Amino acid sequence: MTTLKKGDKAPSFSGLDQDGKEHKLEDYKGKKLVVFFYPKANTPGCTAEACDLRDNFERFKANNYELLGVSADPQKAQAKFKEKYDFQFPLLADKDKSVINAFGVWGPKKFMGKEYDGIHRTTFVIDENGIIDEVIEKVKTKEHADQILK
Numbered sequence: 001m002t003t004l005k006k007g008d009k010a011p012s013f014s015g016l017d018q019d020g021k022e023h024k025l026e027d028y029k030g031k032k033l034v035v036f037f038y039p040k041a042n043t044p045g046c047t048a049e050a051c052d053l054r055d056n057f058e059r060f061k062a063n064n065y066e067l068l069g070v071s072a073d074p075q076k077a078q079a080k081f082k083e084k085y086d087f088q089f090p091l092l093a094d095k096d097k098s099v100i101n102a103f104g105v106w107g108p109k110k111f112m113g114k115e116y117d118g119i120h121r122t123t124f125v126i127d128e129n130g131i132i133d134e135v136i137e138k139v140k141t142k143e144h145a146d147q148i149l150k
Contacts, residue, residue, distance in 0.1 A: 001120040002104035006134055010126045011102035015070065017090035018078035023068060025130060032065045032133070034148055036123040037105045041073045041081035041091070045121070049141040050087060056145035057088045063149065064128075070094050071119060123148065
């Protein structure tokens with residue numbers, strides 16, 4: 001779905017997390033950043049994915065990674081999701097889809113024979129200089145950390 005690929009400069013973005021704190025690409029200069037886009041907070045697949053990342057958080061930290069989750073959920077839903085599962089990383093509430101569109105992960109989807117527009121579950125691994133190191137489009141929700149840290 002996304003046209004971004006390994007070697008591309010990551011799109012400059014700015015978004016507010018579950019607490020209203022702003023996050024920008026520039027904030028993560030010098031660190032590796034994992035930006036994972038998920039369709040909806042508190043749904044089975046998204047919960048499995050985020051919990052797998054949470055459970056492997058120390059591995060990410062040990063390798064100089066920061067994590068940032070993004071969905072179009074409102075701030076309140078992101079706050080509840082983060083609190084309920086005790087995530088150590090921020091979740092952007094991208095209601096206006098500015099970050100989602102910058103990364104090109106919004107588009108037509110099919111579910112149970114119905115077509116609709118939504119977020120394509122996609123993860124971007126961005127290096128210390130803001131260059132995309134990897135794009136993961138076939139996310140395995142229960143083993144996503146291993147896909148990233150392989």
